[in-house]
Amino acid sequence: MEKMKNKLKLSSKYSPDNIATLATRDCIKFLRTIPEKEAQLIVSSPPYNVGKKYEKKMSLDEYTKLQTQVIAESYRILKTSGSICWIVGNYIPGECEILPLDIHLHDKFHSIGLKLRNRIVWHFEHGLHCQQRFSGRYETILWYTKSDQYTFNLDPVRIPQKYPGKKHYKGPNKGKYSGNPRGKNPGDVWSIPNVKANHIEKTIHPCQFPIALIETLILALSNKNDLVVDPFMGVGSTAVAAILNNRRVSGCDLISEYVRISRNRVKEALTGKIKFRSRDKHIYVPNSNSKLLKRDDL
C-alpha cells in the first residue's frame, strides 16, 4: 500500500494524480505528454548557451529556434489564469560582449500573446570576477501571463515594512497605519544569495537556483494543488519549492544524474528532511570596519 502511494506520488510519466512527475527527457518531448491548459505556473531557467558542462553550444539562431519551440509548448499547457517565469542571464556572443537573453527572447513570448507583468531583477553577490567589465551580479525573471485574469497572491509574499507599525500622526488618517500592517509588496528587485560554495542547498549542479527564489514565484502565482512545471529542472529546485508549498510538480532534464538528485530532494521535501535557506533569513552584510587594502599595501 505504502509502495503504491509512493508510486502515485513520484512518477516519470505525467498524470494529474502524481504529486511529482520527474523525467529524464528532452523538454519538448516531455511537455508534449502534458495535456492542454493543465499548468498554473511554468517556471524555468533554460541553458544560456554559454558552454556550461550540461549544454551543447549552438548558434544563436539554433538556440532561439529551440527556445521558441519550448515557449510554444509551454503556452499550450498553460491555464488561462496561468503564468510563465523565465529566468535568464547573458549570452556571450563574442569576446566580452554580452547579449541579455531577456531582451533577445521577449519578442518570442510577446508574439504568441503572453503579457509581460514584471521584469524582476534577481540580485546576488557571488560569481565570476571580470577583468574587462563589471562583474555580473544579477539575472532577470521575465514574468508573463496568458490573460488579464491571472492569479496574483500578494499577501503570502509581503515583506516587513521599513518601520513596522508606523501610523499617521496627523491629518484625516491620524492614528491609522501608514502602510499595510501585513507587510509591503516585495518590489521587483530581489536580493537572494545564489547557490555557491557552502550554501546549504548546494549539490553538483553548477547553476542551481535557491529554493527561496522559486518559492516567492510559486506562492504569488499559484494556489495549493496547482500544477507547477519546470522543463529545464536541473536538480529540481522548482520541484522542491512546489512540494514544500503543497503544489503538484512536473519537470524534466536531459541528464539522468540531475533527475536522480531531484527525486531524492523531492523525497526529502515530502518527508520534511530537506535543508534549505528560508526566504526570510537575513543576508550577511560585511562589517563596516573591514577595510579595503590601500594602494600602498598592494
Ligand SMILES: C[S@@+](CC[C@H](N)C(=O)[O-])C[C@H]1O[C@@H](n2cnc3c(N)ncnc32)[C@H](O)[C@@H]1O
Ligand atoms: C540553468 S540549468 C537549470 C538549473 C535548475 N534551475 C536548478 O535549480 O537546478 C538548465 C538545465 O537544463 C538542462 N537541459 C538542457 N537542455 C535540455 C533539454 N533539451 N531538455 C531538458 N533539459 C535540458 C540542463 O541539463 C540543465 O540542468
